[in-house]
Amino acid sequence: MSRITSLVRPNIAALAPYSTARDEYDGPLGIFLDANESPYQNGYNRYPDPHQSVLKDRLCTLKGIRKENLFLGNGSDEAIDLVFRIFCEPGKDNAVIISPSYGMYGVAAAINDVEVRPVRLGDDFSLDSEKLLGTCDPRTKVIFLCSPNNPSGNAFPKGQLLDICDRFPGIVVVDEAYVDFSEKGSLAAEASSREGLIVLQTLSKARAMAGLRIGMAISSPEIIRLMSMVKYPYNLSRAAMEKAMEFLEKKIDLQVDTIINERERLASVLLHFPFVRKVFPSDANFLLTRVDDADSLYGYLLDNGIIVRNRSRVPGCEGCLRLTVGLPGENEALLNALEHYMV
Numbered sequence: 001m002s003r004i005t006s007l008v009r010p011n012i013a014a015l016a017p018y019s020t021a022r023d024e025y026d027g028p029l030g031i032f033l034d035a036n037e038s039p040y041q042n043g044y045n046r047y048p049d050p051h052q053s054v055l056k057d058r059l060c061t062l063k064g065i066r067k068e069n070l071f072l073g074n075g076s077d078e079a080i081d082l083v084f085r086i087f088c089e090p091g092k093d094n095a096v097i098i099s100p101s102y103g104m105y106g107v108a109a110a111i112n113d114v115e116v117r118p119v120r121l122g123d124d125f126s127l128d129s130e131k132l133l134g135t136c137d138p139r140t141k142v143i144f145l146c147s148p149n150n151p152s153g154n155a156f157p158k159g160q161l162l163d164i165c166d167r168f169p170g171i172v173v174v175d176e177a178y179v180d181f182s183e184k185g186s187l188a189a190e191a192s193s194r195e196g197l198i199v200l201q202t203l204s205k206a207r208a209m210a211g212l213r214i215g216m217a218i219s220s221p222e223i224i225r226l227m228s229m230v231k232y233p234y235n236l237s238r239a240a241m242e243k244a245m246e247f248l249e250k251k252i253d254l255q256v257d258t259i260i261n262e263r264e265r266l267a268s269v270l271l272h273f274p275f276v277r278k279v280f281p282s283d284a285n286f287l288l289t290r291v292d293d294a295d296s297l298y299g300y301l302l303d304n305g306i307i308v309r310n311r312s313r314v315p316g317c318e319g320c321l322r323l324t325v326g327l328p329g330e331n332e333a334l335l336n337a338l339e340h341y342m343v
């Protein structure tokens with residue numbers, strides 16, 4: 001039995017997956033009387049490809065990976081949920097997460113009745129590997145890491161993440177939703193060959209397609225097979241896949257450099273305001289900022305039509321607002337509003 005097989009929940013290991021009509025015949029031509037669809041053509045009367053072959057080919061070329069290493073989900077949120085459903089026995093297994101981090105790890109764990117063990121990052125949001133691994137026990141199936149981390153913005157050193165993968169005998173998820181904004185690099189190339197490593201990426205952030213809901217998991221063929229078996233058969237709509245192909249073919253300038261330049265400009269200007277205590281270094285498209293009275297500043301910005309994320313009640317982020325980098329004009333409007341803020 002492979003190491004991965006021994007981690008899989010017994011009901012999943014024994015699962016006979018749903019076989020779609022289009023699993024049995026996937027030719028383009030024919031008289032389709034197999035799937036109880038409407039025969040009247042409108043572009044969407046047929047079910048979409050459950051294997052998402054066209055979009056996967058395109059993304060594999062883009063990422064330099066093989067199809068057997070790529071899973072596509074309804075946002076990377078779907079992949080997060082699938083990891084719990086495949087590997088964690090409800091009420092028995094646990095997952096170790098870093099704190100603060102992306103809230104969906106905890107929510108997906110709660111939905112799946114899986115205990116989460118948060119490991120606090122340092123005051124500078126650095127990660128203590130010994131503390132992390134020391135929190136794991138024999139029932140820890142998964143460690144969730146997020147790099148660059150939301151909401152702190154920092155990426156962890158690649159060597160540290162790989163060392164954690166080497167030392168932990170379960171599944172390590174590295175969520176790279178914001179990796180396109182970071183110079184610290186991706187673990188995607190390692191995920192194809194390293195047993196137990198799952199790298200999550202998304203079209204929602206730098207690729208500007210949050211409304212389409214397309215996320216990626218990159219991992220070994222064994223894990224990708226499990227995820228494909230457990231997902232809803234038609235988890236990506238035809239409309240979303242077509243639109244994503246259209247955007248990817250157009251090779252639109254994603255303005256990542258502009259966003260990074262704006263991030264750095266915002267960070268340096270923000271520090272001049274007397275009520276700004278700290279702007280944490282960011283490898284993402286947002287800045288976590290500690291201010292004197294986060295609730296008051298949040299309310300003031302809201303009154304001025306500027307919506308930011310109040311993270312001040314998140315442990316480790318006391319007094320902090322998270323500011324997404326917008327268009328240069330929007331960032332200017334934020335700075336202008338801050339100029340007129342009276343503490």
Ligand code: PMP
Pocket residue numbers: 074075076077078102146149150175177178201202203204210213214215
């Ligand atoms: N991971 C992180 C760290 C995120 O911040 C988010 C969304 N804010 C996601 C995953 C979810 O992304 P998606 O739109 O692909 O579901």
